[in-house]
Amino acid sequence: MADNNKDLAVKRSVTTTVARSLVVILLLAVIITGFSIISLASSLNDAAAINTAGSLRMQSYRVAYDIVVDSPLLPEHVQSFEYSLLSPELQVLDNPAVPSDIRQQYGELITHWMQLRPELLGADKVFYLEQVGLFVNKIDRFVFELQQHSENKLQALAITGSIGLGLIFATVLFLIQYTQRRIVQPLNMLVSASQKIQRRDFDVELPPARSNELGVLSSSFSSMASELKSLYADLESNIEIKTRKLTKANLSLNVLYECSTLLSSSQLTRTIFENILTTSLKAEGITALKLDVQHPNESHWEIAVGHVKPMRWHTLPLQHDGETLGTLMWQGDDSLVDWTLLESIAAILARGVRYKHAQKQAMHLAVMEERATLARELHDSIAQSLSYLKIQTSILKRHLKRADAPECEPIADDISEQLRVTYDQLRELLTAFRLSLSNSDFGLALNEMVSTLQAQTTAHIEVSSSIDTVSMTVEHQMHVLQIIREACVNAIKHANASTITVSCRQEGHLAYIEISDNGEGFDLHKEKPNHYGLNIMQERSKMLLGEIDILSAPTQGCRVLLSFNLT
The missing domain is CATH 3.30.565.10 (Histidine kinase-like ATPase, C-terminal domain)
Structure with missing residues (x-):
């Protein structure tokens, strides 16, 4: 629970900092605006007060003139002067915000007027004429102080506004720099990292770890990149292993298919068996093969292919229908050799040896049967005819002797000899055929x-x-x-x-x-x-x-x- 609260606090840091900066800017703006409004209003009051105070001088001289010329408007002008002196524009000066000198001078003006007013309304009006100069001087000093006070307030307003604007500008610059360094740059680095990950490059450069939500995002992004890299490497490794297995299986199937195709030849010869062994060398891990046939009804023979080395031979028996026909021997890397493939090749070669023997035996029997048939036909036809001619020749020779025909005896002897030679040749052929x-x-x-x-x-x-x-x-x-x-x-x-x-x-x-x-x-x-x-x-x-x-x-x-x- 504590860790969750800590993460929540961390995630709020950037937002809090930015929000506080904005609040400060807004407060400064409000303060400066309020101060400006107040100062403007105060400046307007000061102007009114200065105008009213300035009019007191003219009214003082006008009262003095009325006294000199004995004007009937004197009471009216006295009342107007008093109204201006006690006007609201000057009454506002009686507050702590106004300098004490100005308030004191204003109080003195009122006091002095209160001393002069009975004289104006009495018989001794000359006293006013004597005091009017002094009274006007006090009014001048009062007006001058008001003007000075107004100018000071305007200068303070300018200085305060400049300071406020400077603070706002500095705060804005800080906020821009802070946003650029703490938000924009990390976001750009995260965007660049995401683009690199899209290109399957998981070695990304991430923002430094900070105690804010971007730091948490950067840490999470780094963990994600590491996991993706590991997963992608495992996936590539698995795909490579599967591809290797499929390639090996495909190669094994091709080897078995080619061997089976060679075995289907109409007549099996040594070349066929050599081709089967040579095809089997395509299997992974095999460098040399030897076929050693020891069939009980056949002479021992063997065929070797590949690069034979002075090392131990691995052996597999050639078995067909429970009968061992020989041995398949191989050399190579034990860790790469597919034993199932070798056993299948041994089975194919065993069938080939058995089929070759049966094929040759069948051809042998066919030839022997044909030769025996020919021998029987020769014996039953030509041999019997020659035997009959020999018998007839012997009878002819006896008749020629009885008939006393010596000139015919050499001819009969020659015929008898040729028949004997022919008969011997025929018997020799019959013996060969049989x-x-x-x-x-x-x-x-x-x-x-x-x-x-x-x-x-x-x-x-x-x-x-x-x-x-x-x-x-x-x-x-x-x-x-x-x-x-x-x-x-x-x-x-x-x-x-x-x-x-x-x-x-x-x-x-x-x-x-x-x-x-x-x-x-x-x-x-x-x-x-x-x-x-x-x-x-x-x-x-x-x-x-x-x-x-x-x-x-x-x-x-x-x-x-x-x-x-x-x-």
Whole structure:
């Protein structure tokens, strides 16, 4: 309650000061005006008194003249003189405001007249004539004193008016200066501060603290500016945080959308997975990503993108339908990384790995089924026809011997030999077509095929492969496996090799296949009959858009070099 009363008293200070100044000015104006009016009225009375007093001299001489000329108007003139001497204009002089000298002289005039009046009305009128000079001198002194008194009052009035006007002027100047310093300047500063706040500049210059309502307003304005600054800073901070979160969420959605779009490709390749990882690098806080796939029905392969540093990798499992297909590893700033986004990317990559494997398996099964169908058709048609022709050729040769036609036997032998060669070639093709591999992955399929060949020979077959199987299509895989099989079969059947080495490696997008053995070798410039496997390998390398080189010499074994582009 006391604080409220204090604030109320403070708020009234400026108003009280201004009001008091105005009251003082009004009082001074009223006093000066009243004094002027009184002085004016007094000056008018003084003038009347001076005129009346001045007329006493003329009337004194007129009475003296009446005595000399024995005028009948003497009583009338005596009565007129007495009336003027006791007139109201001179009676007002009998008050404390009139100097005592003037009142005393006026009393003496009345006393002297009262002494002269009986003589005028008696017989001894000569006494008046003797005293008239003295009496007029007293009247002159009285008039002179009245004039002096009137002049003093006018001078006092002028001085008082000047002082009053000076006080009014000084009060007005003080009021203007006080208003300018205590009201106008603080108000201008408050207006300037409000304009700065409108421009969102809260560092304002406010009037100094004073014990008045403007001081209270300034203090309140300062508190308001501080609160607005704090609120605006908090608001900007919240907006910045929300904007950052929305930007991060938008970036995450864009990353997920782009990854999902890449995953919808008709055929998943290594490039697709690289693009998914590269797109994922756009996520905040991630500097490097690595995809490590360890599918149970697929060779191990991995892809790394970004700036890999010698630091610890964070890991997330690639899980799909409860099955772990590999690991997504990343490097970056833990405080900035969105774990939910990374888990979504890991889920997308897991689906991609599963879909790629299913896609490749389906294509593998389709190719194998088509090759099996073709093998059955060849077996049921051309193979049976060739078998029938061989039988008929054998019967023809027996009939020619019985018919004793030796000139026809070479022709029959040649036909029989050509049928045998054709039949062997067909059986070889049927064997190649019937190559059944349960794995769609190149590395696993290669090991499966080599295991089958190893069971058919005593030669030791060594296999090493570092080819990225995810980049190899089913068509590439079938052609490469057939070339490797053909080279291994040739080394087993014709070279009598004890060691066969199969090496598969990759440099960038190029794949290099090498099959070497330590067998007998052969002369490349000498055509060997019934050896058509080399031609088949040449044809398959053309289908791969690759190059194949066969290096061999007698007693130096054989090397088959194949290179092709995986993309």
